[in-house]
Amino acid sequence: MELQRMLKVYGNDVLRLCTLYLKDRHLAEDALQETFIKVWQKYHTYLGQANEKTWIMRIAINVCKNYLRTAWIKRNSVVQIEDIVKASQCQFRHIEESVDLLNAILTLKEKYRVVLLLYYYQEFTVKEIAEILDKKQSTVLSLMKRGREQLKQKLQTNYMEGERYEF
Structure with a gap:
């Protein structure tokens, strides 16, 4: 069937x-x-x-x-x-890093979180993500860029506060 x-x-x-x-x-x-x-x-x-x-x-x-x-x-x-x-x-070296990274991703606004999860965890292409979300490819690229910037800030803040994640 x-x-x-x-x-x-x-x-x-x-x-x-x-x-x-x-x-x-x-x-x-x-x-x-x-x-x-x-x-x-x-x-x-x-x-x-x-x-x-x-x-x-x-x-x-x-x-x-x-x-x-x-x-x-x-x-x-x-x-x-x-x-x-x-x-x-996840295929990360340390499970702690995976948890920290995923925690940071999950704190992002939904519009950024979804595109990052689809791209990095589900391995969809930008074109496929655009189709799934019914958005233009340029919009998806912008959301990915802003999401990565926010993620980088969150991870740097966590690093500065003594959390485990290393760059």
Whole structure:
């Protein structure tokens, strides 16, 4: 069945994205299920104009945004950084560095956080990110540049305050 193929091919990427976006492994698993239910329900509307993976990721981001809009989530959101690092399968030298870096990324405004997570953790191209977010490539590049600048400031501040991350 087509749904099984998509779940096998894209399931881990969607789960990582949802975990990074929602900052909660259990909510991410729920979002994964809801994403593929929507994919199954709406597959007939997929026109093939965008890459199948970017189309599915766009649905996943919309599902995550809907989760974050609920009042219960806003009140009860708990960041589980270790789960997020495991879900993102970071290849850093030290897990502490991964946690510090991810903590800094997660404190950025959503518009910067999303493009950085999609680019560095999901390894999408700028063009694919533009398609997923329905923005121009130049806008995505600007958001990435500003996000990296803010991230650099946060990491320098943490370094100056004696935290572990080294440049």
